[in-house]
Amino acid sequence: MTSGDGKDHDLDAQAAEYVLGTLPSEQRQALARRLQHEPALRAAVDAWERRLQPLQELTPAQLPSDYLWQRIERSLDGLSPAAAIATPSRWWQRATPWRWTTAAGLAASLFMAVVLWREAPAPVPTYLVVLVAPQDQAPGWVVQASSPRSAQLIPLGMAEVPAGKTLQFWTKADGWSGPVSLGLIKPGERVEVPLETLPPLEDNQLFELTLEGPSGSPTGKPSGPIQFIGRAVKVL
Amino acid sequence: MTLSAPAFDYEDHLAACARGDRQALRRLYDVEGPRLLGVARRLVKDTALAEDVVHDAFIRIWTRAATFDPARGSGRGWMFSITRHLALDFLRSQERDVELDERNEPALTDTGELDGLLHGARLTQCLDQLEPLRRACLVHAYVDGYSHAEIARKLDSPLGTVKAWVKRSLAALRECMG
Known part of the structure; x- marks a missing residue:
């Protein structure tokens, strides 16, 4: 029980409206972010969850369609740990010239990179994707897949993401029924995306980054505006 | 419960x-x-x-x-x-x-469903102490996901009034439930 302290009351009132569901979107997202690192707020939210949960008994159950579990299983199969374990690459972040690369320079750089890889005995990239902004075609990210098992998503700059939003990475080959999420991406973050659970990369396979809410698309499919988009090209 | x-x-x-x-x-x-x-x-x-x-x-x-x-x-x-x-x-x-779409929602007045389903819960006793309309605000916000604006529209009440109601009803609930 809190008593008297206005700050505690404020915190409790916010927690209550968060759990009740009446906080507007932006305040909701802001509070959800604070939950990560404010134990007092989290405790207040937990207490409100417990207080109000009996109300859920008011809602009758509804049998899911036969396909829902299959869909969940498919998603589990394709689950990418990339978003969770992604670590920023320091050498990349230091390589500032890349960040200012123009489209022309980018092409040259990629060519050089491919040549270098070709000369090395190390893994050879078989597919490259340049993800560009749909409005002005400015390149923002590169995907390189140097093995069938994983691809790297490499930022070419610091993409601007509004507060409370996040970038979600998707791919879809021509024959697929819909895009598959490859995880949430932070601006300027280089990530290794495992591909073992997906069919082999194809020529012309679509990759895109969409702007979604802080926990990703609520529907499991891209729901926000496309920020960067490109198709896979075989380079060798 | x-x-x-x-x-x-x-x-x-x-x-x-x-x-x-x-x-x-x-x-x-x-x-x-x-x-x-x-x-x-x-x-x-x-x-x-x-x-x-x-x-x-x-x-x-x-x-x-x-x-x-x-x-x-x-x-x-x-x-x-x-x-x-x-x-x-x-x-x-x-x-x-x-915002402007009328979702097909039930009116905000019936809370009769509360009585049968939550019998004996502490929450029910505390909700019972609220005025019926204010209780309905909380219940429909929680189970139907109504926003302040939707409640205000349903009740034909000013948004500020509804916000204050919700806030006070939650405080009263907290007081009652501990």
């Missing part, structure tokens, strides 16, 4: 999920899927969208099972909260787009 049904150990199954046991997730789905779909359906008002929410919820339950902490609440309540907040995130993010 608590959220733990006696025969099924949610916490055990969540721990198994954290160890990568997919059968455990399947059992949680069999036991709790229909209820979670009902909750999501009532919030987002569309079965296909509700299935999307439950899909996302089970992926989240699977990937975050290791973070479940029984000290903070029951396993069943945790799954329920994940589902409900995903549905609320969706509802609130759509708000600006559907």
Whole structure:
């Protein structure tokens, strides 16, 4: 029980409206972010969850369609740990010239990179994707897949993401029924995306980054505006 | 009334999920899927969208099972909260787009359903102490996902008044329940 302290009351009132569901979107997202690192707020939210949960008994159950579990299983199969374990690459972040690369320079750089890889005995990239902004075609990210098992998503700059939003990475080959999420991406973050659970990369396979809410698309499919988009090209 | 049904150990199954046991997730789905779909359906008002929410919820339950902490609440309540907040995130993010759409909603006056279903719960006793209309605001916000604006429209009351009502009713509830 809190008593008297206005700050505690404020915190409790916010927690209550968060759990009740009446906080507007932006305040909701802001509070959800604070939950990560404010134990007092989290405790207040937990207490409100417990207080109000009996109300859920008011809602009758509804049998899911036969396909829902299959869909969940498919998603589990394709689950990418990339978003969770992604670590920023320091050498990349230091390589500032890349960040200012123009489209022309980018092409040259990629060519050089491919040549270098070709000369090395190390893994050879078989597919490259340049993800560009749909409005002005400015390149923002590169995907390189140097093995069938994983691809790297490499930022070419610091993409601007509004507060409370996040970038979600998707791919879809021509024959697929819909895009598959490859995880949430932070601006300027280089990530290794495992591909073992997906069919082999194809020529012309679509990759895109969409702007979604802080926990990703609520529907499991891209729901926000496309920020960067490109198709896979075989380079060798 | 608590959220733990006696025969099924949610916490055990969540721990198994954290160890990568997919059968455990399947059992949680069999036991709790229909209820979670009902909750999501009532919030987002569309079965296909509700299935999307439950899909996302089970992926989240699977990937975050290791973070479940029984000290903070029951396993069943945790799954329920994940589902409900995903549905609320969706509802609130759509708000600006559907603000003017009349969703097909029941009137904000009947709280008769409370009586039978929540008999004996502390929450019910405390809700009973609120004026019927204010009680209805809270119940419909919680189970139907109404925003302040939707409540105001339903009651034909100024938005500021509704916001103050909700705030005061929650404070009264807190006072009553401890």
